[in-house]
Every structure is written in structure tokens, then in C-alpha cells.
Amino acid sequence: MSILVVGSMAFDDIETPFGRSDNTLGGSSTYIALSASYFTDPIRMVGVVGSDFGDEHFGLLHAKNIDTEGVQVVENGKTFRWAGRYHYDMNTRDTLDTQLNVFADFEPHIPQQYRESKFVCLGNIDPELQLKVLDQIEKPDLVICDTMNFWIEGKPEELKKVLERVDIFIVNDSEARLLSGDPNLVKTARMIRSMGPKTLIIKKGEHGALLFTDNGIFSAPAFPLESIFDPTGAGDTFAGGFIGHLSRCGEINENEMRKGVLYGSAMASFCVEQYGPDRLNELDLLEIEDRYQSFLDLSRIGS
């Protein structure tokens, strides 16, 4: 089923203990769309780029059958840029530079043919913009939303309005605790779910992810990777795999959401193996299924 993805599009300069990668295709919607593209189509992207976003960049998206009709190209504008450096343990990073550029004036416009998309994924952008997206779409089956500490601290009221209108909210553990003000994740989950989203996914990085629904709690393991090369985009890639699986199977129930969390985790585990979205550009379905099976094996218990 169709997925509408709205979020940032960027060029990233990434520095890790292993080296660096400059002018790397990035942004939340880029990772979400690339990840979801392995599961379903059409994937419809809405975002904004400058004229420095060339055919070679669009080509990477089109190669995955991602529809970029909704991407606004600002003539003589420059695409959003982010530069960051990861620490030795890869769990923490410093932002070295942020240049919003054309993203500063981004007004999401959802093309008419996108408005009936059945699945909507709101990548991590200003909650005011997320609300504007929600105002333009018609009866989606599922709305998923991501955010970050910057918006939790900076626009809490707008974020609360978004939360009232989404089905599934995805955050990492520190963001969830920031939002609830409680260190306990069970209490945190209850508090966030009472704000609107019936389903909550808390990502814990190298410790996996937790899915909270009316039916209980699902704990997904993390893939014990020998080397993590670049964590950039892993969270967005997770969201893309999750929504991609749900869209592909066409059912939204407890078990498919659990599988979705594992597919999301599998996609994220690929993402970190190379710089930026490089690994996401070259996957095949067999690899993804193999990795998914490895996730199942990680918690398999015989009777």
C-alpha cells in the first residue's frame, strides 16, 4: 500500500573514529523512504532541497522507485546540511554544524495525488510542519510519527497536538524520558500513550527496541554487530522498515507490528554497516529476510 513520507532531506558530513564521508545523502525522509522501498510501493516523498540536489541524488531515490514528485526544488537555494562527529563508543555524537538553508522556510505541500495515501510517516521535523501535513491528508489507515529532543524541549505544545493525531509514535529512550519526565520506561510509556498514540515504540540503540500496545510489551533484541561503522540514519531506517512491513502485509495487528519492529531493526542493522545510506542502496530481499531470521534466532527458545 502507498506510503507518504514527509521529513528532512540533507547532505551530511559524517566523521567517525574510522574515517569520514562528506556530502552524503541524508535527512530523515531519505532514510525512511529508502528503507521502506524494499517492502512496498509506491513510496511518496515530500520535502525540500536546493538546486545543489542534482540528478545523481534524485537518481538514488528513483532507483528504488521512490516517487519524488512532492519534493520541492528551490532554485538557487542550498539543501539543508548537517555535520557531526561520532565518539569512539559510537553511542554519542557532537553536532559540528547545522545549516538549515532551504529547509528554514519549508512549507510542506502534499500533492493532490498523495493525499489519499494509506500510510503516513512523519519524519523528525518541526511539529508545526507535522500538523500542516496532517491537515492536508485524507483518512489514512495509519499515521506514524518520529521526533527528537530539540522539539520536545522547544515546541512541547505543538508536539502534544501532533501526538493527539498519530497512531504510532517512535522515539528513542532518552527522548521518551525527556517527554515524560520519568526515568522508568514502563511509566513513561503509559504517560506518552495517554497523550494520544495507542502504540509506542521506544528505540534503545544497541539495546534493541520496545513496542508498547494495548496487548502488552514486545522486546526486540538488537543485532550484536561486530563493527558499527556509522549510526547516522539508523532510527529513520528503523521507522522505514517498520512501516514498510506493515504496508506490505496490509494488516495492522499485534503480531505484524512485532514483526515490523524486527524488520525495522534488521534494516537499521544494515544501515550502520556503511556510511550514510550506502548500505541501503544495495540491499536485496534475500539479505533482508536472512537478517530478519537472525533476529528471530536471537530470541528463539525451543519447548
Added chain:
Amino acid sequence: MSILVVGSMAFDDIETPFGRSDNTLGGSSTYIALSASYFTDPIRMVGVVGSDFGDEHFGLLHAKNIDTEGVQVVENGKTFRWAGRYHYDMNTRDTLDTQLNVFADFEPHIPQQYRESKFVCLGNIDPELQLKVLDQIEKPDLVICDTMNFWIEGKPEELKKVLERVDIFIVNDSEARLLSGDPNLVKTARMIRSMGPKTLIIKKGEHGALLFTDNGIFSAPAFPLESIFDPTGAGDTFAGGFIGHLSRCGEINENEMRKGVLYGSAMASFCVEQYGPDRLNELDLLEIEDRYQSFLDLSRIGS
């Protein structure tokens, strides 16, 4: 099958954000033995206490059919005492006081009737003492060993000699990284397993546990507890549940070890619900089985 448990016995003064509990029965072997006692018998304890360790304390152990013939009582001596304060997040604690007392001169003596125990659990004590225990026992089926950063830093050579002689080594993640010098847990596990123990369990506190064997990796979730009251002894309780399950089922294979990790996790999740070993004194088998099923449910995926 019989389990020999060697470790510390103590009185703890525990301070948490919720209150305090003084003169609480503690020590690694106490928690291991109490936890294992729900699975199998006989449990045979070797340790040392002072004359302040009275009938009421022995009574708590005997109530669980724990054999304390191997516990040395030093006349006019004082039992090992530890005092600690947990921080708000319950993941970190400060040691406020340590009084080794009779534990300072502890020389483990394994009674003749204990020497043929099939399962041996070396609680967290000086690796030199762990070696002395290993020298006194005869052909056990399984030797499990725990340690802590104090010994990894203070007696690395002695610890290496212990590791050459144990089957299963249990440590937490920070201790494992300290021992390997590598932040990556997969590399860390390979390094530690090359030192001797074929099987390694890395405990990750609120993030569960990882089991590394020749057959692969098993990732156990943590129980998402709403309130953690007192984490003291949780790691030892885990070890007790793990070895208890293996001893009960009498088989040591991949699947039973995986189940053992879940039973250990279940016991640890009870332990933290009350001060010290209070919760471990009042469990029943049905509760344990229910909690174990909850652990299975946490990672259950239908086809």
C-alpha cells in the same frame, strides 16, 4: 542435582530513593543459594560469618533447605558488612562503607561430602579463593563463575587462571568491556571466551542479558518493571536461577541454557521488587513459572 555455592555472606545497609533497609542479609552466595533453592536440592553453601550471624539468619537459609554445613562461623568475629546508596535512576550506586571483618581471612574449606557436587557456582570473591575452591572439588559437570571490576583490575592474572578452569563465566557489560578493553560486546565476548569459558553470559541490567556459546548468541529481554525497589543482589540472583534451572533439568545444552538465562532473569526481576532478599524468601513455583512465561511473551512472534 547438587549445587555447591561459594561466595560472600554479609549484612548490608541499603539506601535507595525510596527508603532504607539496615542489617539486611546479603552477600553473593546468599542470593545465589536462595535463588537456586527454588529449582533443585541440595544446595550446599560455603562461606564465612561471625557470631553476629544468628539462628534467625541461618533460619532463612534452612527454610529453603539450603545446607549450611560448609559455612564457617568465627567465634567473636563480625560478619562482612557493606553499605551502599543507590541513585535516583537505580543504575548507579555509591559504596558508603565496606567492613571485611571475618571475610578478610576467609579460607574456603570444602567439606568432604560437598566435593563431588555436580554443579559449582563460584560467586564474586577474590579469584585466589576461587582457585582454592577449584583445587578441592572433584569432576563437577559444570563450573560457573562470577566476578567484578575490583578483581578484574586488582588480580587480573589470578582471574585468568580461574577463567581457564570454568565452563560458564557471568559478568555485566561494563566488567566484560573492562576485561577485554574493547567497547564492542561481540569482540569482547570472543576475547573472553578465548580465555577459557566456552560459554559467556553478559548481564546488561535493565537491558537484559546476552548468552554467547559455540552455537551463536541468545538475547534475553529484561522484564519492564514499573518500579525497581532495590537492585542489590540481582546479578547473583540471576546466576542462582540460571544454575538452578540447569541443575533441575539435568541437561546442559543450548536450549536449556537459553531457558536458564530466562529463569535467571525472572528470579532477578523478583529480587529487585523488595529490599535485599526479602522477595526471594517468599516466592512460590507458580509465580516463577508465570514470570518465566511473561519473559517468553516479551519476545514471542507468531508465524
